[in-house]
Amino acid sequence: xxxxxxxxxxxxxxxxxxxxxxxxxxxxxxxxxxxxxxxxxxxxxxxxxxxxxxxxxxxxxxxxxxxxxxxxxxxxxxxxxxxxxxxxxxxxxxxxxxxxxxxxxxxxxxx
Amino acid sequence: xxxxxxxxxxxxxxxxxxxxxxxxxxxxxxxxxxxxxxxxxxxxxxxxxxxxxxxxxxxxxxxxxxxxxxxxxxxxxxxxxxxxxxxxxxxxxxxxxxxxxxxxxxxxxxxxx
Numbered sequence: 177x178x179x180x181x182x183x184x185x186x187x188x189x190x191x192x193x194x195x196x197x198x199x200x201x202x203x204x205x206x207x208x209x210x211x212x213x214x215x216x217x218x219x220x221x222x223x224x225x226x227x228x229x230x231x232x233x234x235x236x237x238x239x240x241x242x243x244x245x246x247x248x249x250x251x252x253x254x255x256x257x258x259x260x261x262x263x264x265x266x267x268x269x270x271x272x273x274x275x276x277x278x279x280x281x282x283x284x285x286x287x
Numbered sequence: 288x289x290x291x292x293x294x295x296x297x298x299x300x301x302x303x304x305x306x307x308x309x310x311x312x313x314x315x316x317x318x319x320x321x322x323x324x325x326x327x328x329x330x331x332x333x334x335x336x337x338x339x340x341x342x343x344x345x346x347x348x349x350x351x352x353x354x355x356x357x358x359x360x361x362x363x364x365x366x367x368x369x370x371x372x373x374x375x376x377x378x379x380x381x382x383x384x385x386x387x388x389x390x391x392x393x394x395x396x397x398x399x400x
Contacts, residue, residue: 180329206386216396217394218392219378219391220391221388221389221390221391264330271385273342274320275322276332277322279328
């Protein structure tokens with residue numbers, strides 16, 4: 177069974193601070209996706225990383241896929257209250273079917 | 288907006304009743320997925336379709352659960368003889384094909400009394 181563990185589980189920071197969320201597994205994934213989910217809504221796709229060592233930037237968010245394609249990180253620079261939400265990583269296996277989701281990181285950014 | 292649409296958004300029912308949820312994927316998306324999410328957890332895969340064919344089912348999908356996608360467009364997920372443990376958010380997602388990003392609907396929240 178493929179498992180994805182995220183850390184930290186909870187993070188409460190002030191506006192302007194930087195943070196990093198980690199997503200780790202012992203399994204290799206063909207791709208990894210990051211989602212953000214707000215209460216009562218479905219996950220919204222932020223980015224997909226495919227190549228080992230790949231780095232993608234989305235405004236203040238930087239995503240990295242590990243060289244071995246087993247782990248990933250999400251770094252947010254100068255967090256804003258609008259970044260508040262549940263961040264989920266999700267890996268897709270070689271069969272390119274289901275997503276295996278991480279345990280989630282709940283981020284709260286306060287003024 | 289042509290995103291993934293789910294209906295109903297909320298369902299409250301008594302234990303033992305049957306419930307059915309509907310998902311309308313993004314048009315022209317061949318793949319359709321069902322996930323279940325309980326409070327404080329990430330979504331867990333239930334099943335997926337390639338067009339009208341159901342290609343994979345999770346062990347989470349007991350014999351009380353059945354999903355269909357008869358014409359390769361919308362899908363239904365039925366739960367028979369609901370139990371307390373079925374209370375969760377049921378999420379539907381679609382993608383153009385395998386290996387393409389999955390886009391989620393806003394889910395159906397099921398509460399069993």
